[in-house]
Every structure is written in C-alpha cells, then in structure tokens.
Amino acid sequence: MRVMTVEDVRRMLLAVAERIVASQNLLCAADRAIGDGDHGLGMRRGFTAAAERLEGDGFDDAFVPFRSVGDCLISTMGGASGVLFGVLFRGDVEAESSHTLSLDELTRHFERSLAEVCRRGRAQTGDKTLVDALEPAVRSLRQSADSGEVGLASALRAAASAARSGAEATKGYVARFGKARTLGERALGFVDPGALSTAIVFEAMADWAEDHDGQGRRRDPATSSTDA
Amino acid sequence: MTKFINDADRVAAETVEGFLAVHGAEFVAVPGTYGVAKRVPGDKVAVVSGGGSGHEPVWLEYIGTGFADAVCQGDVFAAPPPNAIVATARAVERGHGVLFVYGNYAGDALNFDMAAEELQAAGIPVRTVRITDDLAAAPAERADERRGIAGGFFTSRIAGSAAEAGLDLEAVYAVAARANAATRSIGVASAGGTIPGGHEPTFTLPDGQMEIGLGMHGEPGVRRGPMLTADEAADQMMAYLVDDHPVDAGERVCVLVNGLGATTRAELYIIARRVRHNLDARGLHVHDFHLGNYATSQEMHGFSISVLHLDAQLQRYYDMPARASFFIGGQAAPAEVVRA
Numbered sequence: 102m103r104v105m106t107v108e109d110v111r112r113m114l115l116a117v118a119e120r121i122v123a124s125q126n127l128l129c130a131a132d133r134a135i136g137d138g139d140h141g142l143g144m145r146r147g148f149t150a151a152a153e154r155l156e157g158d159g160f161d162d163a164f165v166p167f168r169s170v171g172d173c174l175i176s177t178m179g180g181a182s183g184v185l186f187g188v189l190f191r192g193d194v195e196a197e198s199s200h201t202l203s204l205d206e207l208t209r210h211f212e213r214s215l216a217e218v219c220r221r222g223r224a225q226t227g228d229k230t231l232v233d234a235l236e237p238a239v240r241s242l243r244q245s246a247d248s249g250e251v252g253l254a255s256a257l258r259a260a261a262s263a264a265r266s267g268a269e270a271t272k273g274y275v276a277r278f279g280k281a282r283t284l285g286e287r288a289l290g291f292v293d294p295g296a297l298s299t300a301i302v303f304e305a306m307a308d309w310a311e312d313h314d315g316q317g318r319r320r321d322p323a324t325s326s327t328d329a
Numbered sequence: 330m331t332k333f334i335n336d337a338d339r340v341a342a343e344t345v346e347g348f349l350a351v352h353g354a355e356f357v358a359v360p361g362t363y364g365v366a367k368r369v370p371g372d373k374v375a376v377v378s379g380g381g382s383g384h385e386p387v388w389l390e391y392i393g394t395g396f397a398d399a400v401c402q403g404d405v406f407a408a409p410p411p412n413a414i415v416a417t418a419r420a421v422e423r424g425h426g427v428l429f430v431y432g433n434y435a436g437d438a439l440n441f442d443m444a445a446e447e448l449q450a451a452g453i454p455v456r457t458v459r460i461t462d463d464l465a466a467a468p469a470e471r472a473d474e475r476r477g478i479a480g481g482f483f484t485s486r487i488a489g490s491a492a493e494a495g496l497d498l499e500a501v502y503a504v505a506a507r508a509n510a511a512t513r514s515i516g517v518a519s520a521g522g523t524i525p526g527g528h529e530p531t532f533t534l535p536d537g538q539m540e541i542g543l544g545m546h547g548e549p550g551v552r553r554g555p556m557l558t559a560d561e562a563a564d565q566m567m568a569y570l571v572d573d574h575p576v577d578a579g580e581r582v583c584v585l586v587n588g589l590g591a592t593t594r595a596e597l598y599i600i601a602r603r604v605r606h607n608l609d610a611r612g613l614h615v616h617d618f619h620l621g622n623y624a625t626s627q628e629m630h631g632f633s634i635s636v637l638h639l640d641a642q643l644q645r646y647y648d649m650p651a652r653a654s655f656f657i658g659g660q661a662a663p664a665e666v667v668r669a
Binding site: 137139143180181278283285287 | 527
C-alpha cells in the first residue's frame with residue numbers, strides 16, 4: 102500500500118477506536134499500579150465519541166479524520182490524557198491538506214504530533230510518558246519514509262514494534278509527571294499507561310493496514326511480515 | 330465506603346445540579362459543561378477557576394463576592410476539557426480579560442493552557458496563576474512544581490477582590506501571584522478517601538499510622554510514622570511551615586485549619602488551639618483565622634494548615650467584603666477603587 106484514501110484513513114481510525122475501547126480494562130489495570138486507575142475509562146469515553154464522529158461524518162481530506170478524532174478526544178476526555186492524546190491525533194493547527202495520505206505525509210503528521218505533545222506536556226523521552234512510545238514510533242516512520250522502499254503497512258508495523266518496545270522500556274524509568282512522579286522508584290517495574298495506549302494505537306493502525314494491503318487482500322499470516 | 334450517590338458517572342453533573350438547586354438565585358449553569366457562572370458578572374476582569382470534581386467546596390463553591398466569577402469542574406479528580414473552560418470564561422468575560430486561577434496539576438495546566446490559547450486567538454487576553462502552596466510537594470528551589478491545596482483559598486479570595494476593586498488584568502494577575510507566593514500549606518492524613526464508584530481508597534495506611542505532606546489525591550508525603558497527638562502533629566507541621574517561609578515577630582498572618590473531608594470540627598478546633606499557641610509564641614499577629622472544610626478529598630481523614638503572610642497590599646484586598654456558599658468574611662474598609 103503506497104497511499105491511503107480518505108476512506109482508508111477513516112476506517113483505520115475506526116479500528117483504532119474499537120481497539121482502545123476494547124482495551125479499557127487493561128489500561129485501567131496498568132493505571133491502578135501507578136496512577137488513579139481511570140486511564141481506561143477516559144480513553145473509552147474519548148474513543149467512543151471519536152468512533153461516533155467517524156461513523157457520522159463524511160470527509161474529503163485525508164488529514165481531517167485525524168483532526169476530528171483529536172478534537173473529539175480533547176473535548177470529551179478531560180484530564181491530561183485528553184489534551185495529550187488529542188494532540189497526538191490532531192497534530193498541530195497548521196495541518197496539511199490532501200486527498201490521499203502517503204507514508205511521507207503520515208510521517209510528517211506524526212512528527213508534528215510528537216512536537217506538540219512534547220511542547221505542551223514538557224516531556225522528553227525517559228520521563229515515563231506516552232512520549233516514550235511515540236518518539237520511537239515516529240523515528241521508525243521517518244526511517245521507513247526516507248528509505249523510499251517501504252510500504253505503509255510495513256512502515257506502520259515497524260512503528261508499532263518500536264512503540265511497544267518504547268512502552269516496555271518505561272518499566273525502567275521513574276516518572277517526572279502526574280501521580281506516578283510522586284512514587285519515585287516505587288514506579289519502577291510498571292509500564293506507563295499512556296505509553297501502553299500509544300503502542301496499542303500504532304498496533305491497531307498496523308493491523309488494519311496489513312489486513313487491507315494490496316487492494317483489499319486479507320492479511321495472510323504466512324506473508325504478512327514480508328511486504329517490505 | 331458506601332456513598333449516597335445515584336450513578337458514579339453522574340456524580341460530577343449532579344453535584345453541580347445540586348449546587349444550583351440551592352444557589353440558583355445567584356448562579357447559572359454553563360450549558361454543556363460542569364461549569365457555573367454568576368448571573369450578573371461585574372464590568373471588570375473576569376476571574377475563572379476550575380479543576381477536577383470531588384474536592385468541594387473547591388472549586389465549585391469558590392464563586393461569589395470576592396471570589397471567582399465562574400468555575401468549571403471536570404469529572405471526579407480530572408481536569409475539565411478546554412472547550413468547557415472556554416465556554417465558562419465566555420459566560421463572564423466583559424471586555425477586560427480573564428484571569429485563570431487553578432491548582433498546579435499537569436492535567437489542569439494542559440487543559441487551561443489550551444483554553445487560554447483559544448480565548449487569546451479570539452482577542453481575549455488571559456493571564457494564569459497556578460496555586461503552588463503545598464510545601465511538601467517539592468523543595469523550595471522548585472516551588473513552581475508544588476501542588477495547589479487548601480491555601481488556594483487565600484489566593485482565590487485576594488484575586489477576586491483585586492478584580493472587584495477595578496484593577497486591570499496585569500495588576501490583578503500580579504496581586505494574585507503575590508498572594509500565591511506568600512502562602513504555604515502542609516497536610517496530614519491517617520486514612521484516604523474513595524472516588525465515588527471506586528472500591529479502594531486513593532491510599533491506605535496501616536492502622537495507627539499517619540503521613541505528613543500527603544497530597545489531595547493520595548500522593549505520597551514527606552514523613553510517615555505512628556499517629557501523633559493533635560498537639561504533636563500541629564507542632565511538627567508549624568515547624569515545616571516556618572522553616573519554608575521564615576517569619577518575623579510582629580508579622581501579620583492569616584491562617585486556615587482545613588478539614589480534608591472526614592475530620593470532625595472538634596478535631597479541627599483542637600488543632601487550631603495548638604496552632605494559635607504556636608503563632609502567639611512566635612510573636613505573630615493573627616489577622617484572620619479560618620476553620621472548616623475549605624478543600625477536601627472525599628472522606629479523607631486529616632487536615633491541613635495554611636498560612637498567608639500578609640503585606641499592606643495583600644491586606645487591602647484581603648479585607649474587602651467576600652462571600653461564598655461556605656464562607657462569609659471581610660469587614661474592613663473597602664480597598665481604594667482604582668478603576669480607570
């Protein structure tokens with residue numbers, strides 16, 4: 102898959118929303134260990150609203166479904182997660198416009214998202230936040246895009262793996278933000294819930310892209326990792 | 330803890346509905362939000378506060394004469410979203426700009442900052458004061474990382490009065506920031522509260538233990554140990570307060586002994602008595618002394634002590650008339666009116 106249509110983007114983000122809603126208990130459990138325990142509830146609320154928006158609206162620009170999801174999360178979730186995950190999807194206000202989405206355009210979108218998340222949250226890698234999953238995912242997308250030889254599905258799969266590794270790595274960090282910050286070294290050994298959510302977002306995008314790679318051909322488990 | 334609620338998902342909404350059932354003559358709902366606004370806001374800088382539900386009277390009841398013009402709550406212990414804050418601010422903004430006053434928590438800052446950007450993009454100036462009175466949350470050299478707890482009462486009250494005195498936005502901001510910098514608080518608790526619908530308290534301590542410096546959401550504090558007597562606890566906490574903001578004999582202070590939700594007024598009076606002994610022994614002049622539940626965390630059992638170090642400028646605004654649903658105060662001569 103070299104480009105996604107507007108409809109592809111819409112359906113991919115619907116799949117992301119469904120995956121996050123289905124992950125509610127997992128995310129709450131992760132948050133109970135080092136936070137208030139409500140991360141999964143906020144994410145369910147936000148992505149339920151986002152799914153309704155995606156189902157209801159027609160879009161004529163491939164960036165607009167991302168912005169709609171982001172705006173929905175910001176306006177319905179509240180808390181730190183609402184703004185940060187909203188910005189992750191929305192990117193920044195100076196968004197591009199295109200009828201299709203190439204890997205390079207998708208990469209630029211998430212590069213803007215990363216910059217906005219870092220600016221607003223004042224977080225860097227190693228602070229035990231969603232940045233620890235988002236930054237390696239975006240770096241992976243950039244490498245794939247620059248190589249010029251990687252399709253969207255493979256690039257998203259590599260980004261998802263990078264996000265998952267980054268989320269796992271947060272177990273080794275003490276937190277600099279939120280309630281987990283006050284736990285100090287007691288937060289060691291636990292994954293950051295926001296980083297976990299970010300990994301799930303990229304995995305859901307990769308799964309959708311693989312499932313719909315090659316003119317609607319279903320993903321064949323035997324070949325799904327060889328599309329690059 | 331079995332609570333008298335209907336539906337855990339409706340607690341934030343029904344709290345606001347109940348507030349308006351009682352105080353609806355003065356205040357009105359901001360549609361689509363958990364916000365309330367004065368029915369008749371003044372022709373002045375608008376003071377807007379907010380934060381997560383569940384700490385009442387913070388922030389829902391920090392509205393009235395000498396307080397905020399509008400407040401916007403989120404879900405329990407969660408910041409309100411930016412669009413709700415914008416709608417709440419617009420309900421009371423009258424062309425003189427908006428001052429945000431809220432507790433220094435990551436979620437609140439993210440959402441209020443985004444709301445400020447939206448208002449500024451629409452041509453409405455916004456300044457922000459984040460409450461940072463909890464000295465246990467970070468050392469003095471990183472005071473801007475401290476959380477906001479009950480001492481926000483003093484800053485809110487002075488900010489509201491400064492706006493009512495007719496100061497412009499920059500001047501109201503400066504007075505409110507000065508009040509925040511002059512306030513210190515420290516808390517102690519022996520048992521945590523439970524979020525409505527939750528099954529576990531936000532923190533648990535072994536029986537017979539207490540923790541000094543514990544946060545409003547159960548954030549760990551600075552000293553955990555066996556329960557102390559009221560006098561011992563008050564003495565230790567006053568030592569922390571004076572250590573963090575040294576005092577000179579003759580200085581004027583305002584004091585708040587605040588209950589965190591489940592503490593009886595008798596306990597608070599026993600604490601207040603010892604606090605007063607401490608203040609008198611240090612030769613401080615107690616300008617005003619408050620006692621009650623001014624900032625809570627569900628049924629947390631514990632209390633906090635807040636001290637505002639008054640100077641002439643702060644006292645001018647502090648002494649203006651102030652009235653909120655949980656509080657009546659201020660009887661001195663009104664501040665000099667400097668409306669342009």
